[in-house]
Structure formats: structure tokens, C-alpha cells
Amino acid sequence: MSYTTERVKDFNNIKKSVSHLKVSSAQNSLAILGDSLEIIKSIPSNSISLILTDPPYHSTKKKNITGDTDFNSDKEFIDWIGSYAEEWHRILRPNGSIYMFCSSQMSSHLEVMLSQKFNILSNIVWTKPNEPGFDGWKQKMKKDSLRQWYPHSERIIFAAPAIEGNLHRSYFANFLREQRKISGLSGHQLTELTGAYGKINHGGAVSNWETGRNIPSREQYNKIIDALLNTGKIKLMPYYEDVIRAFSVNEHIEFTDIWNFPSVRSYQGKHPAEKPLEMLEHIIQSSTFNDDIVLDCFAGSGSTAIASLKLNRKTIAIELEESHFLNITKRIKYFHDQEDQFCMKESIKLQNECSLFQTA
Numbered sequence: 477m478s479y480t481t482e483r484v485k486d487f488n489n490i491k492k493s494v495s496h497l498k499v500s501s502a503q504n505s506l507a508i509l510g511d512s513l514e515i516i517k518s519i520p521s522n523s524i525s526l527i528l529t530d531p532p533y534h535s536t537k538k539k540n541i542t543g544d545t546d547f548n549s550d551k552e553f554i555d556w557i558g559s560y561a562e563e564w565h566r567i568l569r570p571n572g573s574i575y576m577f578c579s580s581q582m583s584s585h586l587e588v589m590l591s592q593k594f595n596i597l598s599n600i601v602w603t604k605p606n607e608p609g610f611d612g613w614k615q616k617m618k619k620d621s622l623r624q625w626y627p628h629s630e631r632i633i634f635a636a637p638a639i640e641g642n643l644h645r646s647y648f649a650n651f652l653r654e655q656r657k658i659s660g661l662s663g664h665q666l667t668e669l670t671g672a673y674g675k676i677n678h679g680g681a682v683s684n685w686e687t688g689r690n691i692p693s694r695e696q697y698n699k700i701i702d703a704l705l706n707t708g709k710i711k712l713m714p715y716y717e718d719v720i721r722a723f724s725v726n727e728h729i730e731f732t733d734i735w736n737f738p739s740v741r742s743y744q745g746k747h748p749a750e751k752p753l754e755m756l757e758h759i760i761q762s763s764t765f766n767d768d769i770v771l772d773c774f775a776g777s778g779s780t781a782i783a784s785l786k787l788n789r790k791t792i793a794i795e796l797e798e799s800h801f802l803n804i805t806k807r808i809k810y811f812h813d814q815e816d817q818f819c820m821k822e823s824i825k826l827q828n829e830c831s832l833f834q835t836a
């Protein structure tokens with residue numbers, strides 16, 4: 477059984493747990509209408525690999541975004557997100573991740589609150605480098621009336637479930653230390669067996685993995701498995717995708733914490749806070765494995781769901797407003813229709829090529 481079979485099982489269990497609600501279900505996706513704070517309480521523990529979500533910002537006070545003007549004080553807003561954080565910690569897989577959008581004004585408060593349950597890994601600055609004429613209020617704004625720098629960025633807090641509230645404690649770090657101790661190998665021996673020497677200190681890699689400062693590559697993890705199983709004291713080791721937090725970037729894509737994705741240009745029916753598909757794909761691609769389950773508790777236009785489906789992930793989109801929910805359902809259906817058409821064209825092309833080959 478592979479890790480993907482487990483993800484299918486988890487996805488089906490989630491489907492069952494929300495079957496009493498208004499749900500639109502398609503292949504690999506589930507759109508749910510309602511208050512996400514209540515709905516996520518029925519999601520089974522440790523079943524979600526990525527929470528990618530964009531709550532109302534509270535500080536922007538936009539009347540066209542449900543929830544943006546609901547809170548009388550910053551504390552009320554932070555406590556509200558705090559109730560989500562409790563549930564997010566429960567439903568995330570221990571090797572999962574969370575990305576939460578917020579305003580630059582609220583970001584530090586939210587980070588402090590989140591750090592009770594999560595290790596904050598990055599505070600990403602999304603700069604929205606739009607061309608003149610497409611940059612919203614930035615040009616229209618009366619510059620000499622400003623009394624602080626014009627806030628032209630948004631923030632994305634990237635975090636992982638914390639173990640013992642310690643920045644460098646990770647699920648894998650604890651797991652590896654426990655398994656190595658059971659195997660009877662010392663840190664030095666495991667380093668020798670995996671060939672993962674630190675540049676400065678000989679036991680570097682293993683001690684960095686065990687303190688959570690670093691995560692092994694797939695090749696290194698395979699060597700760890702061999703070394704531990706060969707001791708005969710450990711019978712089974714989990715799949716890489718079940719213990720290691722997904723994170724993969726490279727020199728060809730943005731790997732810093734400053735992101736320059738242009739914001740979504742206005743079009744008829746655009747959601748007022750719609751995030752660029754490309755940016756959501758960047759997050760999903762770097763922080764999940766194929767078939768992982770991605771949850772968005774404030775789905776809006778449904779772009780997180782579409783980005784997830786494009787990348788062969790499973791997705792759950794929860795939205796409170798019926799009009800947005802219906803739009804998400806339509807977008808998902810359109811996505812599958814396009815895919816079906818593409819597959820049909822490809823299969824006709826293939827059939828034609830085969831018949832040409834047969835005639836020749």
C-alpha cells in the first residue's frame with residue numbers, strides 16, 4: 477500500500493464526515509457551504525497535508541468581504557483566528573504545513589498567537605508589482621496625505637505544527653531520534669552509514685535532522701531506512717511522504733521570502749480578494765506531495781481548489797457565502813470539462829497516430 481492509498485482513505489473519510497452539509501463533490505474535490513470554524517470540527521485528526529487559507533484581514537475593513545468588518549477589536553479577531561489555530565493543529569498531519577494570508581498590520585499579532593501551536597518558518601512578503609494603471613489605490617492615493625508608508629504588500633505566514641512549542645522541534649526530528657535509539661545506533665554510526673557528514677562537525681547531518689534544523693532528502697531518507705532496518709531492531713519505516721514535511725524549491729523558481737506575483741486584474745465577477753493562481757500553485761507545488769489533501773477554510777473564488785486540482789492534489793474548499801460557493805462549484809466543473817476535452821483530443825490524436833503507424 478502506498479501513501480496515496482492512505483490519502484484516498486483520508487479524503488473519503490472527510491467526505492463522509494461532512495455528508496450532512498451542503499456539499500458539491502467532484503473527482504478529488506469537495507466544496508462545502510457554511511461556517512468553516514464549525515465545519516472543520518468534523519474533519520478527522522491528522523488528515524490534511526496543507527492548509528492554504530486567506531481569512532478576512534479585519535484591518536482592511538472591506539465591506540464587500542464577509543467577516544472583514546465583524547470584529548470590534550483586534551483582540552476579538554485574533555481570538556477568532558486562534559480558535560481556528562486549535563483545530564488546524566489537530567487536523568493537520570504532523571508533517572503538514574500551513575500558509576495563512578494576512579495584512580502587514582495584523583501579521584505580527586497573528587504570528588505571536590500562531591506560535592503557541594506552530595513553528596513559524598517564514599513571513600513572506602507579497603509585493604504585488606503591478607503595472608501603472610493596474611495598481612489599485614497606489615497611484616490614486618493622495619501621497620502628501622499619507623502619515624505612514626503606503627501598505628502595498630500583503631503577508632503570508634508559513635508555519636508547521638510545533639512539537640513541544642520549540643522552534644526547531646519537528647515531528648521528523650523526534651521520530652528519527654526515537655527510531656535511532658531503538659536501533660541502538662549512535663548519531664556518529666548513523667552518519668557513517670548514510671554518508672551524510674556535516675561540513676564542520678562529523679555528526680552534522682544526523683544531529684541537524686534530530687534537532688529539526690534540516691530535513692533529509694529522499695535519497696538520504698532511503699539510506700536512513702536501510703541503516704535502521706539492517707540493525708534488525710526496527711521492522712518497518714514509514715514512507716518519506718508520511719514523515720517528512722514537503723518542501724522543494726530550486727534555482728529556477730522563487731526561493732526567497734519576497735514574492736513578486738502581480739495581483740489578479742479586475743474582470744466581471746472577480747472575487748474582491750482573489751489571489752493569483754500562479755502564487756497558489758507555487759505554494760502547493762513546493763509544500764505538498766502528489767495526491768496530498770489541501771484545505772482552504774476561506775475559499776472565496778475557489779482559486780486554491782483549482783490550483784490544487786491542476787497539480788493533482790485533493791482539495792477541500794469551504795465558503796460561507798452561497799454566491800461564492802456556487803461559483804466555486806462552477807469553476808471546478810469547468811476545470812474537469814476542460815480536462816475531459818483535452819483527454820478526448822489527446823486520445824483522438826493518439827488513435828490517429830496509431831492508425832497512421834498501422835497503415836505505414
Ligand SMILES: C[S@@+](CC[C@H](N)C(=O)[O-])C[C@H]1O[C@@H](n2cnc3c(N)ncnc32)[C@H](O)[C@@H]1O
Nearest residue numbers: 511512530542543749750751774776777795796
Ligand atoms: C479574503 S477572502 C478569500 C479569497 C480567496 N483567497 C480567493 O483567492 O478568492 C475571504 C473569504 O472567506 C469567506 N468567509 C468569511 N468568513 C467565513 C467563514 N466563517 N467560513 C467560511 N468562509 C468565510 C468570505 O465570504 C470570503 O469569500
